[in-house]
Amino acid sequence: MINNILEKVGNTPLIALKNNENAHLNVFAKLEFYNPTGSVKDRAASYIINRLLNQGVINSETTLIESSSGNFGISLSAYARQKGLKFICVIDNTTLPVNEMMIRLQGAEVIKITEPDERGGYLLNRIRTVKEIIQNTENIYWINQYENPLNAQAYYDSLGNEICLEIPRQKLDYLFMGVSSGGTITGVSQKVKEKYPNAKIIAVDVDGSVIFGGKSRKRFIPGIGSSLRPKILDSAKIDDVVSVNENETVTSCIELLEKYNIYAGGSSGSVYAAVHKYFQLHAVDKPVNVMCVFADRGERYINTIYNAEWREMIENYNLTLA
């Protein structure tokens, strides 16, 4: 028995994805959309807020602020409200309407950036706005997921730990995770490498993101990718990077739904696509255990990834780039 559903963070299901095309690949997915507000970011939001309160870094009068275009904003608004804290969420024009609605419904003040920055995205302007507000507000704490070590620590202690305990037959060969702030992969990779030093950590990014040195361009699916390289990634233990394009993401989301009844969000499709792409280039001649982190659920993408007209628009856009 628990007092509040928000306490039910973590211990998400791990499921096997049977693959008839490649008998050597034993693929498992950690369904992070079973967290209370529907994404992996609940782990970071709950952990960071609890740690800050316990350490006295913030108090009941503190205002929290963060730049987030979606899941982290939803998680923070829920956990901030649970603790009676004020929360300002800086979003932008590309935030999915359903995410913006959730953030507002959970009591956060929303500031929406509509002016693109010099790189054509919104992130730099979102961060500038956060800095301006901090300068003019007393007792305010910027969560700062791109630089705050607590973001990675949250995943080291929770998801990393869970994965280590759940590895089938105590053998982990590959672990695929999407990257945005870098919190998930940094914390999880540190934990997993302590216990399984030979496990290969594969970072999944999207074309148009600059995190691993790619060229910046317009991206339509929120979740992973970024127009800056997060500082906390410097301590991540990454063996390889796979970048997927948005058509591959969309195709994989549809495949997950049709083949496994998994109604997953965009980055889960990207991770699943990355597994196929990776093993096309790196053939294996013996059975390997491959774990994937599926970060959020499909409902948030009902008007995009799961909408045929939108998919056609994305395909046409990508054809113009080819």
Ligand SMILES: Cc1ncc(COP(=O)(O)O)c(C=O)c1O
């Ligand atoms: C859907 C989704 N997948 C993956 C990630 C990546 O997580 P991280 O920010 O820890 O790198 C995020 C982060 O917002 C996300 O929303």
